[in-house]
Amino acid sequence: MRTLLAAVLTATVAATALATPATAAPRQYTVTDLGTLGGLSTEVYDLNDKGVAVGRSLTADGELHAFSWKNGKLTDLPTLPGGHYAEAHGINENGTIAGTALNPAGEYRAVIWHRGRITDLGQGRSIGWDINDKGQVLVSRVDETGAQTSRLIWHNGTVTELGPENNTARTTGKINNEAKVLMIFDNTYLGFQQYGSTSGFGPIATPGSNYPNDINNSGIIAGYSTDELGRTRPVTYPLGPVELGTLGGPDGNATAVNDKGVFAGVAQTPDGTSRPVLWRNRQIIDLTTRGLTGNEMPVGINNRGQMIATIDFRAAFIG
Incomplete structure (x- = not known):
């Protein structure tokens, strides 16, 4: 298990670098519909x-x-x-x-x-x-x-x-192995609470708002922040906010992060099309080049790189 400092430095270096095309042999993914319990969704x-x-x-x-x-x-x-x-x-x-x-x-x-x-x-x-x-x-x-x-x-x-x-402090429903509870404060700042102590992080710009989606076991947070232009930017904390980058479009959202510092989410292209992506090792990876159709929105990622996603009223496993 990496130390918190190592994890923070890894995630920060990866996030601050410009998004570049992946050069390693690409991993191809398959999408499996989870099915239903007899209903429609x-x-x-x-x-x-x-x-x-x-x-x-x-x-x-x-x-x-x-x-x-x-x-x-x-x-x-x-x-x-x-x-x-x-x-x-x-x-x-x-x-x-x-x-x-x-x-x-x-x-x-x-x-x-x-x-x-x-x-x-x-x-x-x-x-x-x-x-x-x-x-x-x-x-x-x-x-x-x-x-x-x-x-x-x-x-x-x-x-x-x-x-x-309340509006001053509320959880977004995630807890990690250090009992850090993912929080949003004053409807603007995000951070975590741990047995009563809190740590909050500010927006990219003022005015701005933040929303945290996930926290890994090293305390790295995935989420989004809106800037003064109203753009929704995918970001990571706590040494930040640090933008993760998009596919050239204005908006994106980091919805999940695993313990290896790999982020999953969505990012826009210059024409405003949203695509599922990964952020890993200084790279943004367009998952439509790895077997996804573009309709899948990742909402979770594990340490094996497997993901779960929503597709309209259905759910999918990506592996």
Whole structure:
């Protein structure tokens, strides 16, 4: 495992260099539709290094159920007894999945699935966002009035409170192995929170806004920032913001980053066409030259370079 400093320097050097065409022997990718649980749509949210993807899918009865997918097999995850809705948001390397399910009263509950069994985390009305390799689950809890949301980390029944969710500080639903929770502050600044301490990073320009999409285990953040011209620029933090570059067009978005410092996302060409891309080793790679059609938007990437993507109302595995 690289140190944080090494990871930051690697990502920063790669990001600050001008985007250039790739010269190494290109890796070609194949796109696999994840299928559905009998309905018309599937959404995918996370992917671990074993190639297991999780998300939610419509059943033939019109219910939304959580699923896991591996090697072409889509598995319907159980709902809470008496409930008819669930969605899986995150999966760790041990195969434990975090998400949300409805109880018989119709209340949202943060849950985990482990070895095919679902467990209510006992946090009342709540949403389970993500889980790291230590089994720490990021949860948002709604109070009895339904008006106030707070965030917390659940770990083997122990709860660490992180504070209220509001326009000043709110999570975007990601936690890494250092228990750093990806955050946005004052609707402008982004950063992370770790057991109460916070670190925020500013916009590229003022006025500007930022949105963080992903954080890796070294604390490297992928996201976007808007500048004074209204352009959406793909960026990385924390030594930044540093622009990752586009395919010559005005806009882009870094949607995911793995522990090797490889970013996935979308970038525009000069004519405004958005294409799926990777940013790796000082290069921007147009994935339409590597087997993708251009309709796929990567939303996750693992350390093997495999990706998950959304295509309209369907989900795909890219490997």
